[in-house]
Amino acid sequence: MSYKEIIAKYAEVPGGIIEAFHAVEKELSFLPEEAIAEAARVFKVPAAEAFGVASFYSMFSTKARGKNVIRLCESAPCHVAGAAEVVAAIEKELGIRMGESTNDGLFALEFTECVGQCQATPVITINSKPYLDVTPAIIPNILAEYK
């Protein structure tokens, strides 16, 4: 589905621009400039406001990024449970640094704050699916699911 068709589905939802952005990201992994401009038209707000919304929320990316978004929790409970070692293991496995995407466009790597799965720290999510009690050793297996 094109971003136009996706956004059109939410046109009648009051305040639905955020839901529309979620739907676009699900398809494209980020919010292209044209999609934000289209949302501004559909929801009848100035383009500056639509960009303001897109840039406010940390789950939205206005820059192109890899298809599978890996987010690593760096809140204090995950931090003391060894999140830093997990960061190092993922960076090594993918050959990229936090905040970057792989060249093949398969993965994006980001920090996040607590994702509410703190019973089993450290935690990462891939496309919002949580992985619990993550250790450097199990990183290759987790990533293999998406290759």
Place this chain on the structure above:
Amino acid sequence: MAEEMRIVLRNYGKIDPLNIDEYIAAGGYKALEKAKGMNKIDLIEEVKKSNLRGRGGAGFNCGQKWFFAYQTNADQKYVVCNADEGEPGTYKDRLIMQGDPQSVLEGMAVCGYAIGANKGFIYCRGEYPYVVDILNQAIDQAKAKGVLGDFDIEVRMGAGAYVCGEETALIESIEGHRGEPRFKPPFPGVEGLWGKPTIINNVETFANIPVIVDKGGDWYAAIGAPSYPGTKVLTLTGDVNNKTFFEVPTSTTIREVVYGLGGGVAGGKKFKAVQIGGTSGGFIPESLLDTAISFDAMSAIGATLGSGAVFVMDESRDMVDVVSKITKFFEHESCGKCAPCREGTARMNELVGKIKGGKGSAADIALLKKLGGVMSIACLCGLGQAAPAPVLTTIGHFAADYEDKLV
């Protein structure tokens, strides 16, 4: 010895959350029926009498809040469930929604009847798409059964902004805007979502409602601490043996939580500190562990109950290192609307980083204290007001961790 008492989690693990018949068989939706047979003002009185205070952190009397919205005349009113749950170390609202979603819907419908609202929204954090699916299925089942009557509920998703848990920022977000807090007054009960009277309560607050209606305000008011009765769901993280959740009466002490239910500090190490209420909570030393977790008892020791997150740290943890993660969090999550917070959280993070890096002086600690004092009164919303607490309480109780690093 502390024991669990399950009110909010009464059905957790006992019923299939995706089968409304099991909720009904367990007594579900009887309270809504009973409520609808009552005079609205009597219903609100009953909730007031229970002395149920909000479980989202601010501890406001629930029935009192409902009364404000009830009193306000309007062609449309709204009920909003705050499921933004952004406090690091907290997952109790997720447990409630995943384990017993109908209890939240029923609580919202009781509120809708009491204040005269026929429309509800659940604002669920964007990190929980799998919870959104459960809620939508639960709503579909409730509609199909007709148990909600003319009360309609819609789920909206956040998109990764801690500040959107603040009630007016949350309203802005449902309306499709940036999640920046509004100036208060007007309060949402008078002028909220799309300018209409709106009641916002936390997931755990709503989940308490059916039981209160069912068993009565007096029954509830007699549980736990009299000034903040009932139970609280706590989530234990960090260096504790039992990293899990418990629901306990609010008269339970922190020591009972950490050493009783929590099983004590992990790995045979010694206790150093516990931070309760999430990232903005104060750090508590050993000497204050006999404090009850209730709202007022916690305030009295300069701490908070907040969301009920319990983050335990053992003797090997450096408070400055932990606090540096927290100041970074607040710098990142500040929405930037008001200067004391936008600037203050950045400077605070800078100063803590300087001390952590071994470049700080006693003057920097004095500056942190002064800055923290100003922020706690000058910031527009609770985010900026509470942000200094972890810094100030660690300087207060664990000064050695800072002093060791000074030049």
